[in-house]
Structures are given as C-alpha cells and as structure tokens.
Amino acid sequence: MVTLNSEFINKVCMDLVRECIDEDGNKKKPGDKWTLLDQCHTVTCFPGDYTVLESHQINCERMPKPACHSNLPAVKVEETCGCRWMCPCVCMGSSSRHIVTFDGLNFKLTSNCSYTLFQDIQHDVEVLLHEGPCRAIPKMNCMDAIEVKHRGVSIQLFSNMTVTVDGESIHIPYSSSLFEVTVYGAIMHEIKFSHLCHNLTFTPRNNEFILKLNPKSFSSETQGLCGVCDQNHANDFMLRDGTVTANSEAFIREWTVKEMGKVCEIQREDDECSERAISHCHLLLSDQFSACHRIIPPDMFYDACEESSCYEEEACEMITSYAHICRENGICIDWRTPEFCRKGFSIY
Ligand SMILES: [Ca+2]
Numbered sequence: 001m002v003t004l005n006s007e008f009i010n011k012v013c014m015d016l017v018r019e020c021i022d023e024d025g026n027k028k029k030p031g032d033k034w035t036l037l038d039q040c041h042t043v044t045c046f047p048g049d050y051t052v053l054e055s056h057q058i059n060c061e062r063m064p065k066p067a068c069h070s071n072l073p074a075v076k077v078e079e080t081c082g083c084r085w086m087c088p089c090v091c092m093g094s095s096s097r098h099i100v101t102f103d104g105l106n107f108k109l110t111s112n113c114s115y116t117l118f119q120d121i122q123h124d125v126e127v128l129l130h131e132g133p134c135r136a137i138p139k140m141n142c143m144d145a146i147e148v149k150h151r152g153v154s155i156q157l158f159s160n161m162t163v164t165v166d167g168e169s170i171h172i173p174y175s176s177s178l179f180e181v182t183v184y185g186a187i188m189h190e191i192k193f194s195h196l197c198h199n200l201t202f203t204p205r206n207n208e209f210i211l212k213l214n215p216k217s218f219s220s221e222t223q224g225l226c227g228v229c230d231q232n233h234a235n236d237f238m239l240r241d242g243t244v245t246a247n248s249e250a251f252i253r254e255w256t257v258k259e260m261g262k263v264c265e266i267q268r269e270d271d272e273c274s275e276r277a278i279s280h281c282h283l284l285l286s287d288q289f290s291a292c293h294r295i296i297p298p299d300m301f302y303d304a305c306e307e308s309s310c311y312e313e314e315a316c317e318m319i320t321s322y323a324h325i326c327r328e329n330g331i332c333i334d335w336r337t338p339e340f341c342r343k344g345f346s347i348y
Pocket of ligand 1: 103227228229230231232233234235236
C-alpha cells in the first residue's frame, strides 16, 4: 500500500513529469490511481512513466473459516473479486416448543399463539408462526401454520399441507414473481424467495421449520424470535424498541401476535417428565452420530432434548431435527428403531 505524502508530491512537481497511459489510452498524471474493468485491480501512476498494479483478489480458500455461533459450518460466498466466508443465517424450530435463533440461542414456546419469527422491514418480509394443539397429542402445541408476508402478498403453509395465497387455496407447485412454493413427499413445504433467495421449509409432521437467509441479501436489521443474524448471540433477544432483554419470556411476549378471535393459552402445565423419554436424548451423543459430531456439535440439541423431553415424541422430534441437519450436511444416519421413533414416522 502506498500513501502519497507531501514529499512525494513535491518530488512529482519538481522532477521531469512524464505521464502514464491507462488501458483506454487516457493520460494519467503521477499520483493518479484508477480501477481496472474487472474491479479487482487498481493501478497507480508514478513519475517516470511507471505504474504499479495492486490486486484486490481475495482467495478465501486460504483463509481460516470462522467458527459460527450457530455451530453450523461457514459457507463460501462468491464475490466479484474472489470469495469470503460467512456464517449461515439459519433459524429453526425443532419442535413445537423450541426455536433456535440465527446465532444459536434457544428457548421454548409454550402457548398456542401466533408469533413473529422474522421481520425484515427493509426488504418487506415477515414470517409468522401459528401454533395450535397437536393432532396426535392435544395437550401439546404444534406448528399449525407458517405465514410469509412479502410485498403485499400473504402465503400460508398449513399443517394439513394445503397452501393459500391471500386466503385463496392454490395448487402446488406454485410460482409467481416473488415466490416458488413446492411440497416434497406430501410432508414438507418449501418457499423460495425469487429475488432475495431466502429459503423456508416447513415440515409440520415433524414440528420443524428451517429458515435460511441468503448471505448476500439480508439486512442485519432483522427482528423477531429468530433474532439478529450477526454472529453475536448477545443481541438475539431484541425487543421492538431495539433494547435487548435476558428474559426469554419477555422476549417471547414481545413477539407474540394478537390475532382477532384467537385466544393464546398456556396449554401445558408443569407435569412429571418421564425418565424414559429423557434417556433417549443420549442417542444424540452416541457413536451412532459420531460422523455428524465432527461437523455439528450435538451439545445444543442434547441440552434442549434433556431439558424438555417429557414425552417420547418430543425426544424423537429433537433427534429428528439433529438428524435432519446432519443429512443436510451430507451425513445420513439410520438411527430409528422399532421401539423408539420408529421408521415410517418421518422421512429422516
Ligand atoms: Ca445476533
């Protein structure tokens, strides 16, 4: 890097000044600096008709990958002059009561309410989660629907696998200038944002959603239960006024949406948890998952599983979520048994 000090300027003025010529044939004076068409090189003209070429190419392959708070592997983002590593912005709901923010905080949702998961005012995007009693276990709450609002259009993905656009049922696959909506295997909804390239999947049967933001097109000023994706978990519990709370209940309350005609109720009382259900959580730490442990540490899933699995279905859901993330990273694990979380219950 060359800085031009007064001594240099004086020398330029006093010496016999010869000009440089750029690639378009334009004359350049000593001290002039210009960018080449590829936007990745700059040229500086020095006295005596000589130029120095400076490269701004960055080869991220040679740079260390950042360790991401979410415990997910960093992703490579291609840029004009090379590439850079970014932590993926992934928010997930791994059962009716667990949300994991972009930067890896997790908490429980215990009520059958509607919640703002994600809001990006700059890009006019809002994602809402509507909870309701589970069909199989009515005393628990499940993800009943996910609603995406973007540029005046509202898409609802329902747990019975129907989809509406602005309240009207539509046939799948559906695509518009804003979205592509697909259903996979009759159990998983997917919405792709055409311009922003965010991706949302919702698998109601597993009580699971995954919201992945495109690293190139999200603003860091997002709000909601998914938190703020900026590699800083300390600010994920942010309230509407921009202040941060340490109290997850206050945070959840802030992003609870009051809907006309719907009453939010705490469905589940503190009840005795079955030891048997909690013991299933150890499966996450077992050798069976060792191939995946190297890519995604299971600790967070294990803690959440142990803390909350009163019913076997919940332990099953938590392990299913971990297995899903493993599978997305290329590691498939056959972990189900006829006794626990039997095959056929879900696709993962
Ligand atoms: Ca954050």
